[in-house]
Amino acid sequence: MSSKSDIIGETGLQFFGKVSASISHEIKNVLAIMNENAGLLEDYTHMLENGKPINTELFKTLAGKVLKQIQRADGIVKRLNRFAHSVDNFAMSVDLVEIVTFMVELSHRSASSRGVSLEPSASTGPVKITTNPFFLQSLIWLCLDFAMDMVDNGKTIGIITEEKERCAWIRFTHLKGLTGISIDEFPSEREKALLSLLKADLTVDVNAGEIVITWPEA
């Protein structure tokens, strides 16, 4: 039987691997588009050299397409950089709203491949807690991954981050599939180990179709 620290370490490493794989896939897609556009540029140049007339607007269009992909790649690399730096501090003050928004961005590809939309609620201001940012991200990732299998027919998961009664809350909503799960299915040992490290509680409200993480005394 693994110790709690083993489970946390393994879960963190798996999370890091999955996010890195997803980001590398996105980068590959950008490179593939740039590769084809550069190839088209080459094709048109050969045609010009062989005396075939080419509308110069085509070159402008291709340049625009490449620039668009460069901007896209820049956004992807910025996310990767921010994610990589989330292991820098064991504990620090973080804004839950920002972290949830970031995790929604990182989960976009996984959600999209499962036909699920993620809808974070509009922010009503920062919700600050002091915690480990990397393992907080791991916990939110695991909850989103589980929620994607529990979502109702609308295929949209609502994510509400708020502070009330001096507690910080993250609620994953519209999870009608929760009615079919057994009580020990979620949270599993992985989520329980992370909750313990992060000093958070998790409840599954089957009737409301919600998973709720709370931090007392935020």
Place this chain on the structure above:
Amino acid sequence: MKTRVLLVDDEKEFVESLSERLTLRDYDVGISTSGEDALEKVKGYNYDVVILDVLMPGLSGIETLREIKKVKPLTEVIMLTGNATVETGIEGMKLGALDYLMKPCNTEELVDKIDMAQQRKYEHEERIREAKVQRIIASPRSVLRED
């Protein structure tokens, strides 16, 4: 006759650019941005080769490959993967794909594989035609049972 190629990838700009490059090389190219749509297009047109992305929302590349092989077993499929590992490409080949390519792909390599796939499909079709002719020669009445 031009080789009929269907490009399937959820990255619209990728299939549009690649489609243009293959069209310049005299292929008859169709595009699709989902497995579901690709399957409809394969049912409605006799494509020789399908270039199929592995990871797509909805019907995945592997699921789409299975369905294509059910409805058009002679249509050749080349898998396209963005992953650095070859496992998904190999999985596709076990399910009947002819080959796989990694993104971003070399155009000349892609063209070679398309031509090889088209040749293989043509040879399969020829063998089936010859077998039918042999059957009719051996038993002329069998022509009455032809579909």
